[in-house]
Amino acid sequence: MPILEAKGLNKHFGGLTAVSQVDFHVDEGEILGLIGPNGAGKTTLFNLISGAIPMDSGTVIFKGTKISGLTPNKICRLGIGRSFQAAKNFAGMPVRQNVLMGALFGQKGQSYAQAAKITEEVLDFVGLAEQADKMVPDIPLAHQKRVEVARALATRPSLLLLDEMMAGLNPAEVDEAMALVTKIRQSGISIIMIEHVMKAIMNICDRIVVLHHGAKLAEGTPSEISASKAVIEVYLGEALS
Amino acid sequence: MKILNKIKYPLVMLAFVALLAVSPIFNSSDYYIRQMSSIIMFMVVSLSWTIFSAPTGYISLATAAFYGVGIYFTAFLGEYLPLPVLMLLAGLISFVLAFLVGAITLRLRGVYFTIFTFGLVELLKNVVLWAEIKYSHTRGRFVASFPPMTVFYCILGTLVVVMILAYIIKRSRFGYALVSIGESEDAAAHIGINTTMVKILAFAVSSFAMGAVGAAMATRWNYIDPPIAFNATMSFMPVLMAIFGGMSNMAGPLIGAAVFAYLQEILITSPAVGKTYMLIFGAVMVVAILFLPNGLTGVVNKLRKTRKGAEGSHAHTGS
Numbered sequence A: 001m002p003i004l005e006a007k008g009l010n011k012h013f014g015g016l017t018a019v020s021q022v023d024f025h026v027d028e029g030e031i032l033g034l035i036g037p038n039g040a041g042k043t044t045l046f047n048l049i050s051g052a053i054p055m056d057s058g059t060v061i062f063k064g065t066k067i068s069g070l071t072p073n074k075i076c077r078l079g080i081g082r083s084f085q086a087a088k089n090f091a092g093m094p095v096r097q098n099v100l101m102g103a104l105f106g107q108k109g110q111s112y113a114q115a116a117k118i119t120e121e122v123l124d125f126v127g128l129a130e131q132a133d134k135m136v137p138d139i140p141l142a143h144q145k146r147v148e149v150a151r152a153l154a155t156r157p158s159l160l161l162l163d164e165m166m167a168g169l170n171p172a173e174v175d176e177a178m179a180l181v182t183k184i185r186q187s188g189i190s191i192i193m194i195e196h197v198m199k200a201i202m203n204i205c206d207r208i209v210v211l212h213h214g215a216k217l218a219e220g221t222p223s224e225i226s227a228s229k230a231v232i233e234v235y236l237g238e239a240l241s
Numbered sequence B: 001m002k003i004l005n006k007i008k009y010p011l012v013m014l015a016f017v018a019l020l021a022v023s024p025i026f027n028s029s030d031y032y033i034r035q036m037s038s039i040i041m042f043m044v045v046s047l048s049w050t051i052f053s054a055p056t057g058y059i060s061l062a063t064a065a066f067y068g069v070g071i072y073f074t075a076f077l078g079e080y081l082p083l084p085v086l087m088l089l090a091g092l093i094s095f096v097l098a099f100l101v102g103a104i105t106l107r108l109r110g111v112y113f114t115i116f117t118f119g120l121v122e123l124l125k126n127v128v129l130w131a132e133i134k135y136s137h138t139r140g141r142f143v144a145s146f147p148p149m150t151v152f153y154c155i156l157g158t159l160v161v162v163m164i165l166a167y168i169i170k171r172s173r174f175g176y177a178l179v180s181i182g183e184s185e186d187a188a189a190h191i192g193i194n195t196t197m198v199k200i201l202a203f204a205v206s207s208f209a210m211g212a213v214g215a216a217m218a219t220r221w222n223y224i225d226p227p228i229a230f231n232a233t234m235s236f237m238p239v240l241m242a243i244f245g246g247m248s249n250m251a252g253p254l255i256g257a258a259v260f261a262y263l264q265e266i267l268i269t270s271p272a273v274g275k276t277y278m279l280i281f282g283a284v285m286v287v288a289i290l291f292l293p294n295g296l297t298g299v300v301n302k303l304r305k306t307r308k309g310a311e312g313s314h315a316h317t318g319s
């Protein structure tokens, strides 16, 4: 059963069509990969789902509720968490407080005690417990990206949107990040991940959606996608070479 | 010891207010009382300004608008109501006005918000001027006068209210939301913070005291007109004071206010400087931004930290 269903999403900026007539869904417990060349409209699609920017037309249904048109804070409270491509950490706060903010505001009427408890759990879960007292700019990039994920997890989402969480990481760090994503799914959270790291996409995604010039070019399992002629032409040819 | 640490800060602030409250015993001259009222008024305004602008980074230049509204409120009703009531009502009107203005402008980000708030001052000035000429057939009006001592204690009372507000807000969920907005507004919205509502409410709360002290200070003039009441200098002063003093704790804007209010008084009465004092303030501001990025209190904090660091090598006390 789909946890999220998007129908006919459109978005243009001036004369530029960033997202065009996109339909897709995410099944409960699934990891959906979202790939495509730079400028294909992947981040814009996330912005439409999370309510960061209004869509021109289309509907998004999350757990049976129409969420298109709602503000990001409402969409978050309904259970969609998100990380940003260019990390938007709270640089002036220690790691722990970044996560605490997610825990405190992610759910209505959360008590301080409950939020603090969630914070420690999440820090442990993502492996940041030892860095918790450091300021975000003082930790390595791979960990900074985890702070974003941890803050989103602390809001207790049932669907997590990850935007290029592995960009800029070295191979060992990519492996760790892949393990984390898998672990998040095992904890019962569905995931959409935008990623250019093909190894990660092909190994951990159940299905993949390919965007090109804002439109959906292909959709299928990793093996279907890597065999698709159209995808190889516009994207994989260069990404895999 | 732990408890003492926790209440040390409020205790220092309490002592500070108490000192101000008893100071007329030592000097009750009208000159001293007026001077102190003006300094404390600037403390109120700059501390109140930091409630919204310091955590969020939204620089408001609307202070003169709310202050002017307070002045005009007393100009209209000063003869009929006691000063505390005038101040309370003027504060509430400022709150409501800020709420409405915030609802329109706080969708604007960064410098656009700042420009709009500054435009608000000009707008109100011209609207009031137009209305006065059209309906009262005058440019300005006379203001009822209140005893300087009454004005002094009413403004000091407002300072206490603003200090309590600032203290509570900083430690509340609301305060955390404001800081998160300042760190990254997008991220704040995406972790469940109703950023628009939080900003509007904080802007309105911070405007309350600006209107209230405007109502009290109106009585220092016998006669006001829109350019006096809606004087742009009043918008820049709190920014200057807060930046100079630092905004990491309450002492910053208070110290900044004391320094600049005192300087202003000296410079404005000096024949060599006179009205060009704003130029000097501008220069001081540039120097402060360049060399004291966290203000005067930032320098003190840094010194204290390095000293603590040295002690820390003997005994690890933790923070």
Ligand SMILES: Nc1ncnc2c1ncn2[C@@H]1O[C@H](COP(=O)(O)OP(=O)(O)O)[C@@H](O)[C@H]1O
Pocket (backbone or CB within 6 Å): A013, A016, A018, A036, A037, A038, A039, A040, A041, A042, A043, A044, A045
């Ligand atoms: N806020 C915006 N205003 C104008 N153009 C935008 C905005 N956001 C994205 N775009 C444009 O939309 C297109 C898709 O961008 P984006 O969704 O970021 O692509 P991707 O994440 O796939 O690399 C790009 O051409 C980009 O320049």
Ligand SMILES: [Mg+2]
Pocket (backbone or CB within 6 Å): A042, A043, A044, A085
């Ligand atoms: Mg992108």
